[in-house]
Amino acid sequence: MQYDYFNLTDAQLRADHVWTIKYPAAKVSFDQTLLTLADQDTDNADFYHDMYTLLGYKYVQGDYTAKDRKELTSKLQAAVDAGDNEVTLRYARGASLKSDLKKAMSELSGVKGISYSSAAYTRTVNNDQLITVTFTY
Numbered sequence: 001m002q003y004d005y006f007n008l009t010d011a012q013l014r015a016d017h018v019w020t021i022k023y024p025a026a027k028v029s030f031d032q033t034l035l036t037l038a039d040q041d042t043d044n045a046d047f048y049h050d051m052y053t054l055l056g057y058k059y060v061q062g063d064y065t066a067k068d069r070k071e072l073t074s075k076l077q078a079a080v081d082a083g084d085n086e087v088t089l090r091y092a093r094g095a096s097l098k099s100d101l102k103k104a105m106s107e108l109s110g111v112k113g114i115s116y117s118s119a120a121y122t123r124t125v126n127n128d129q130l131i132t133v134t135f136t137y
Contacts, residue, residue, distance in 0.1 A: 004120075004122040004123075005017075005122060006055070007030035007055070008026070008029075008030070008122065008123070009026045009027060009028070009029050009030075010025050010026050010027070011125055012029070012122065012123065012124070012125055013026075014125070015122075015125045015126075016122075030055070030057075031052060031055075031057035031060060031123070034048045034049075034051055034052045034055075034057070035048070035052065038052075055123075056121070056123060056130070057123060059088075059089070059090040059121060059123070059130060060090070060123060060124065064088070064089055064090060065089065065090045065091075065092060066089050066090070066091050066092065067092045067093070068092070068093060068100075069093075069096075069100040069103055069104055072089070072091060072100060072101065072104045073103075073104040073107050073108070075087070075089055076104055076105075076108055076114075076133060077107075077108055077109070079133075079135070080108055080109070080110050080111050080135055081110070083137075084135065085134065085135055086132060086133065086134045086135070087132070087133050087135075088130065088131065088132045088133075089130075089131055089133075090121050090124075090128050090129070090130055090131075091118075091128065091129045091130075091131050092124075092126060092128050093127075094118075094120070094121075094126070094127040094128050094129035095127050097118060097129050097131065101116060101131070101133075110137075111135050111136065111137060112136045112137060113135075113136040114133050114134060114135050114136065115133075115134045115136075116131055116132060116133045116134070117131070117132050118130065118131045118132075
């Protein structure tokens with residue numbers, strides 16, 4: 001079971017949903033709520049950080065995001081250089097994922113092949129994709 005639309009703001013939902021019933025506006029993003037709770041409740045900070053990760057919010061951070069093909073290539077090459085078998089990133093140019101990933105793959109060194117899967121990343125209001133790339137050495 002997936003909970004991709006759980007605890008999203010109205011702006012995040014509006015990216016691909018329309019509703020006609022009036023509900024109270026959800027204005028504060030849940031990822032920010034979790035970080036605030038972790039800061040305020042240090043006894044339970046690990047719980048809030050674990051939930052943050054479990055819900056996929058770490059992919060809004062720069063370490064887990066590629067904004068363009070050059071950055072995608074760089075992050076993939078770093079994973080190959082580290083000997084990682086797999087890497088998961090949010091790609092901010094989801095509409096051009098296939099062509100950009102093909103170009104990035106052609107520029108990688110030290111790897112025999114790759115495979116990947118992708119899914120819409122619903123935690124942002126853009127057409128972002130969450131991609132998992134598996135390397136063959």
